[in-house]
Amino acid sequence: MASPTAAVITSTGITAPSYAEILAYLQSQYRSIYGADVYLEADSQDGQFLAMQALAISDANAAIIAAYLSYSPSTAQGAGLSNNVKINGISRAIPTNSQVDLVIIGQAGTPITSGIVEDQNSNKWALPASVTIPPSGTITVTATCTTLGAVSAGPNQVNKIVTTTRGWQSITNPGAASMGSPVETDPALRAKQKTSTALPSRTVLEGTIGAVANVSGVTRYVAYDNDTSVTDANGIPANHLAMVVEGGDVTAIASAIAAKKGPGGGTYGTTSATVLNVYSMPITINYFRPTYRAVTGAMSLKALAGYTAAIGAAAQQAVSDYVNQVAIGGGPSGTVEWADALTAANSVPGSSTFKLTALTLSGPGGVGNPDVPLAFNEAASCTPSSIVLTVT
Known part of the structure; x- marks a missing residue:
């Protein structure tokens, strides 16, 4: 039979006693050996020794629970989750470069090898290794920014040919670039694993x-x-x-x-x-x-004890992050949800140091009512600086 201090796996999952329960058990066993009057409080040597043993057992139980949970994509984290999703033939996305769809116009049959183009901000974009202009004289390809991370480019801003090629006449991007992203988060990877099935x-x-x-x-x-x-x-x-x-x-x-x-x-x-x-x-x-719909906002906070500028910046970042992860078309509601933005702002570490007194979201058509609607092919975009913060 397992010790009362050990983690236990049953038909309902895995459980383990808390640190306080483990310490209480060790103290009771110690007293059963040396007498009920032995002093085991935290300021005693024996009490400190038992506390060290209880902490070691508790840490071991935590590791066992983490190992148990790592076998399921719904509960695994980090490297464990990355290993699990390989079963579905997928992997965690690494940091990516921005990409943009380009329309190439030129003479039919013209080959473009390792083509490079440039936007108005001098960022370079690499075409596929080999592109051949078809008989129609136009072709759409996807170019990748040579700089890692979120490099933006608006419509018709990628229009300079760097790799001069005879027969290649012009280049342009009808739509905005899709910006690169950091390493894929655990929640995003879980969602992708669910979809992959x-x-x-x-x-x-x-x-x-x-x-x-x-x-x-x-x-x-x-x-x-x-x-x-x-x-x-x-x-x-x-x-x-x-x-x-x-x-x-x-x-x-x-x-x-x-x-x-x-x-x-x-x-x-x-x-x-x-x-x-x-x-x-x-x-x-x-x-x-997707067509990108810029979302801005105005947020008012009442500062309480312990409030710092860093906490306010975290609230701005949280609202921006929420807006940027809203599904294309706004999901089932078709909107950027004002209530979800409130939840995001109130969920940052240190939220107890302020009171959120007002928050409004706005799109190109004006202030939301209170949500910002999205068309079926629109994606919301927002930066932390787009959330204007007022602190009183």
Whole structure:
């Protein structure tokens, strides 16, 4: 039979006694040997010795619990979670570079090798290793910023050809760049693992979403399936699939959609790529890149004892982080939620040192009421400096 100080695994999971319970058990056993009148308080040598033993047992139990929990993707952390998701054929995303879809115009048949272009801020963007302009004279490719991290570029700002090539006439980006991201967090990896299980799903839509989610560099995505015989409220034609995808290579995304989508249904969107299907026949896949909706805010705090400027900055960062992780199209509600932004601000370490007296969110159309609505293909974006802080 296990000692009362040991961690125990039952049909309901794993449990372990607390440090206080372990210490109390050791003290009772000590007194049963040396007498009930032995002094074992914290200021005694024997009391300190038992406390050291209790701490060692408690730490060992904590390690056992962590090891037990590391076997499940829903509870594993860090390296344990990274190992678990390999079972699903996925891995934790490493820090990424910003990417942008570029429209290349030039003479048909012109090869571009290791092409480099530049934006208005002198940031360099690398084209795929080899690009050949098709007979139409135009092709859309995904370029990757040579600088790691969140490098921004607005529409039509990536327009300077650095690698001069005969026959290559112009370059531009119709949409904004999708900014790079830091190493993938545990919650994001758990969400991706959950989505990845849809790859062998019974429904075609779930399989298509799972395939797109696993394309390298994809950060946010949403699918709209109009299976009716009329154009829907979002303007998606009848019997068409529209996906909105942030990040990832344009051709890789199109290939994933082509491999999983059902036969007969069309694809809809403003970004197009031609790939080969399983029969080596060319097929054009259309989808959307998100349009970014800048969200700003005004936050008022009443400072209490212990408040510092760093705590206020953390609240600004928390609201910004919440806005940037809102699903494309705003999720089920279709909005950036004011209540969730409040929760984010009140959840920062040190939140007990201030009282949040006011918070408003605004989009290009004005102040939210109180939420900021998003169109089906819009993604919210926000920086900490966009949340104006007033402290009284």
